[in-house]
Amino acid sequence: MVARWQFWVTTVVALLVALAAGYSMMLFSQNRTSQGDFARRAQFVQESVQLEGLYREMVKALADLSIRNQDKSLIDLLGSQGITVNATEGAPAAPADAKKAAK
Numbered sequence: 050m051v052a053r054w055q056f057w058v059t060t061v062v063a064l065l066v067a068l069a070a071g072y073s074m075m076l077f078s079q080n081r082t083s084q085g086d087f088a089r090r091a092q093f094v095q096e097s098v099q100l101e102g103l104y105r106e107m108v109k110a111l112a113d114l115s116i117r118n119q120d121k122s123l124i125d126l127l128g129s130q131g132i133t134v135n136a137t138e139g140a141p142a143a144p145a146d147a148k149k150a151a152k
Contacts, residue, residue: 108132 051059108127112134115123124134 111123112127112132114120115127115134116136127134
């Protein structure tokens with residue numbers, strides 16, 4: 050037969066083990082949730098990198114169109130997104146400037 054103090058020690062140890070198991074399950078669940086969030090973010094970044102060239106070409110085409118048509122509203126729209134439209138950016142350099150740059 051088990052002594053009274055042995056019963057209580059065994060019960061307390063069993064409760065501690067049950068609490069540790071519950072805590073471990075909670076951490077496992079949180080870890081799986083965090084891994085899922087991380088995987089979704091990584092996928093988004095990977096897809097964004099693949100589309101960066103397309104986005105860059107779209108913005109360049111919009112900027113060229115706004116300069117060509119002198120469309121103030123389109124320039125303002127690009128400006129609201131942090132894109133500065135510079136009319137002289139695409140202009141070819143003068144031959145004298147090219148000779149100075151070569152020296």
